[in-house]
Amino acid sequence: MWKGRLAILAILVVSVLAGLSMFTVRGAGNNQLEVYSWWTGPGEEDGLAAMAKAFEGANPGVRFVNAAVSGGAGSNAKAILASRLLANDPPDSYQRHAGLELLDDVRSGKVQDLTELYHQQGWTKVFPKGLVDNLTIDGRIYAVPVNIHRANLMWYSPRTLKDLGLPGPPKTWAEFLQQADAIKAKGRTPLAVGPEWSQKHLLETVLLGELGADKYERLFNGGISWLSPDVTAALGTFAKVLGVSDVKSAAGDWQPQLDKVLSGSAVYAVMGDWSSSYLEQSKKLRWETDYNVAASPGTEGVYDFLSDSFTLPTGARRPDLARKWLVECGSAAGQNLFNPLKGSIPARTDADAGLYKGYLGWALRQWRDPNTRIVGSLTHGVVANNAYNAEIDSALGLFVQHGDQGRFARTVEQQFRETQ
Ligand code: GAL
Numbered sequence: 001m002w003k004g005r006l007a008i009l010a011i012l013v014v015s016v017l018a019g020l021s022m023f024t025v026r027g028a029g030n031n032q033l034e035v036y037s038w039w040t041g042p043g044e045e046d047g048l049a050a051m052a053k054a055f056e057g058a059n060p061g062v063r064f065v066n067a068a069v070s071g072g073a074g075s076n077a078k079a080i081l082a083s084r085l086l087a088n089d090p091p092d093s094y095q096r097h098a099g100l101e102l103l104d105d106v107r108s109g110k111v112q113d114l115t116e117l118y119h120q121q122g123w124t125k126v127f128p129k130g131l132v133d134n135l136t137i138d139g140r141i142y143a144v145p146v147n148i149h150r151a152n153l154m155w156y157s158p159r160t161l162k163d164l165g166l167p168g169p170p171k172t173w174a175e176f177l178q179q180a181d182a183i184k185a186k187g188r189t190p191l192a193v194g195p196e197w198s199q200k201h202l203l204e205t206v207l208l209g210e211l212g213a214d215k216y217e218r219l220f221n222g223g224i225s226w227l228s229p230d231v232t233a234a235l236g237t238f239a240k241v242l243g244v245s246d247v248k249s250a251a252g253d254w255q256p257q258l259d260k261v262l263s264g265s266a267v268y269a270v271m272g273d274w275s276s277s278y279l280e281q282s283k284k285l286r287w288e289t290d291y292n293v294a295a296s297p298g299t300e301g302v303y304d305f306l307s308d309s310f311t312l313p314t315g316a317r318r319p320d321l322a323r324k325w326l327v328e329c330g331s332a333a334g335q336n337l338f339n340p341l342k343g344s345i346p347a348r349t350d351a352d353a354g355l356y357k358g359y360l361g362w363a364l365r366q367w368r369d370p371n372t373r374i375v376g377s378l379t380h381g382v383v384a385n386n387a388y389n390a391e392i393d394s395a396l397g398l399f400v401q402h403g404d405q406g407r408f409a410r411t412v413e414q415q416f417r418e419t420q
Helices: 002-026 046-057 077-086 098-109 115-121 129-134 156-162 172-186 196-220 228-245 255-265 275-282 321-329 331-342 359-366 388-400 404-419
Strands: 032-038 063-066 093-097 147-150 153-156 189-194 265-270 292-295 302-306 308-310 372-375
Touching: 002 302, 032 046, 032 321, 046 063, 046 321, 046 331, 063 172, 063 321, 093 098, 093 321, 098 292, 098 388, 115 321, 147 331, 147 359, 153 156, 153 255, 156 265, 172 189, 172 265, 189 255, 196 228, 196 265, 196 372, 228 404, 255 265, 255 275, 265 331, 275 331, 275 359, 292 372, 308 321, 321 331, 359 404, 388 404
Parallel strands: 032 063, 032 093, 189 265, 302 372
Antiparallel strands: 093 308, 147 302, 153 265, 153 292
């Protein structure tokens, strides 16, 4: 009997202590800033840690709480964040991509208007106009961009290409499929893929390469149909490309996907340029000699961009600290600290180009080249709202599993109209 009472007492004490510790961790009076992202991998984590250190240095006595949740492209983080926002328990600042990904948060009042902060900091003059447009909804600006990433890239090992006698990375998807025959004949996998989001990332780059930038943009703004002959042909190419990939034994995330290319078991991988920090900092490889990268087939001269940005949530416990964090994210010093480690280029047009070497130097030159055509990423939040993106995810999962291309196109076409 007394044992039972003791157990109940113990549970009560633990709950009270847990409640108290929740209070100390989350309480409004706390001198800490909770920042939410999905940067837990090598490179990205280091970039975030560098900014956190600078933030704590500039704000003595304030603790930076890194609330990152692992999973590439925010695959886990976004779901957990959604339940926190629903429960009105936001972090002090959270990661979102520039573009339509922000729309729901804005329309449902989850994030605060940062237009005044932009004017105060002079940001409309130092961020490219196209990027600010992607952070603006109904005339107000809602997030601060820390970087620019490129999605349309194909990674490879020059040594593997040499061993297999391949002339160089393919310039079109037709050429890729030709190379794939030769690669398969030598017992290797032509293309490594990762989890579902990476398969959508592949779809996006095949569509871009096959349709070209204009039609790609029109596909996502309703200007052309998923059932049109061009898109039907592009989806057919995507099915063939998947057919020569290792999708049946797909890697768990983007780093193991790249590992297959490094080991030589697979020849190519399509992935964004966060890969560069993984390859250089974690694997200690050098651009052009140990690893190399080209625009994904058919997309030379096109920059399929995305931008990691931070918000000020409604109900943030420390909006004062969150504003200071956002100022650091948008500052030249913050961006120069973060991006060389993260494997991205600065969103600011006045950031120090000399800090960006190797692959990143090449990326920055292309981004700033006035002849480069910029389009927005599907998978990473720019061109499709969250409801539409989620419908594409479900339909794509079935397409990859059952190969029913017609059903995929019909579903996505219909969902476009229903989710606008
Ligand atoms: C993207 C994000 C990048 C990187 C990548 C892989 O969505 O913008 O910063 O984290 O996912 O996780």
